[in-house]
Amino acid sequence: MERLSDSDRAELLPGLDGWTMVEGRDAIQKRYAFDSFIQAFGFMAQVALVAEAMNHHPEWFNVYGTVDVTLSTHDADGLSRRDVELARRMDQIAAGAGQA
Amino acid sequence: MERLSDSDRAELLPGLDGWTMVEGRDAIQKRYAFDSFIQAFGFMAQVALVAEAMNHHPEWFNVYGTVDVTLSTHDADGLSRRDVELARRMDQIAAGAGQA
Numbered sequence: 513m514e515r516l517s518d519s520d521r522a523e524l525l526p527g528l529d530g531w532t533m534v535e536g537r538d539a540i541q542k543r544y545a546f547d548s549f550i551q552a553f554g555f556m557a558q559v560a561l562v563a564e565a566m567n568h569h570p571e572w573f574n575v576y577g578t579v580d581v582t583l584s585t586h587d588a589d590g591l592s593r594r595d596v597e598l599a600r601r602m603d604q605i606a607a608g609a610g611q612a
Numbered sequence: 613m614e615r616l617s618d619s620d621r622a623e624l625l626p627g628l629d630g631w632t633m634v635e636g637r638d639a640i641q642k643r644y645a646f647d648s649f650i651q652a653f654g655f656m657a658q659v660a661l662v663a664e665a666m667n668h669h670p671e672w673f674n675v676y677g678t679v680d681v682t683l684s685t686h687d688a689d690g691l692s693r694r695d696v697e698l699a700r701r702m703d704q705i706a707a708g709a710g711q712a
Contacts, residue, residue, distance in 0.1 A: 549669050553660045560653045569649050571675040 515588045516596075524596045531583075531599050538590030539582050540599060544606050546577040555579060555609040562601050568594045570602075615688045616696075624696045631683075631699050638690030639682050640699060644706050646677040655679060655709040662701050668694045670702075 515538070516524065525531070531540045546552040552574055563569045571582040583599055585592035615638070616624065625631070631640045646652040652674055663669045671682040683699055685692035 549660075549664060553657075553664075557653075557657060557660075560649075560657075564649060564653075569676050571673070573671070573673040575671040576669050 513585055513588045513592045513594060515585075515590045515592060520593070521591070524593075525591075528596065528599050529603055534582060534584075537584065539584035540591065540595060541580070541582045542599070542602075544579040544581065544602075544611055546579070546609070546611055549576050551610045552577045552579050555606055555611075558605045558609065559602055562605070563598065566594065566598060566601075568598055570598065613685055613688045613692045613694060615685075615690045615692060620693070621691070624693075625691075628696065628699050629703055634682060634684075637684065639684035640691065640695060641680070641682045642699070642702075644679040644681065644702075644711055646679070646709065646711055649676050651710045652677045652679050655706055655711075658705045658709065659702055662705070663698065666694065666698060666701075668698055670698065 525540070528540070531542045534541050544552070544555065546555065556572070556574060556579060559570065568585070573580040581602065583595040584590060585594055625640070628640070631642045633639070634641050644655065646655065656672070656674065656679060659670065668685070673680040681702065683695040684690060685694055
């Protein structure tokens, strides 16, 4: 898995909804807000199945209805296409999971 | 839900396995280490069901096989008996979930 090239970044990253670069690290982050723990953990459970199938896992923090996610690719020492793909899948799942 | 008294703390907290006080905050923390994301998220899913039933939720961070947990009671502005109870339940679940 290769790190994204400059042209890949220019093409792919602006299309992600609400994801921002992490300061001081080649990674992207997003905060998802749900109305309840049930919704937040339901989202996480769906993402967990997708992530395991992709063999690409998020770093994430949850408290009640909030889920803070960071994506980066350990093997690439930075962002790869897998992060872009997982970010898109997470947004799709959140849209169906009652994001506040 | 009341904050733990000094005598409650002296009685209850030393009995918890591997939980330590968070610096600068009336909360306890523990790191659970599993061999895989499947085991770590399986642990989290079991804890989520228990936490929702208790109406008492953890703050937790996961990356791959690691789960960092912080427990405190918002309504009590610090540690309560619910945190001790959830800590014990999490340890029981981890013991059955293949903790490394």
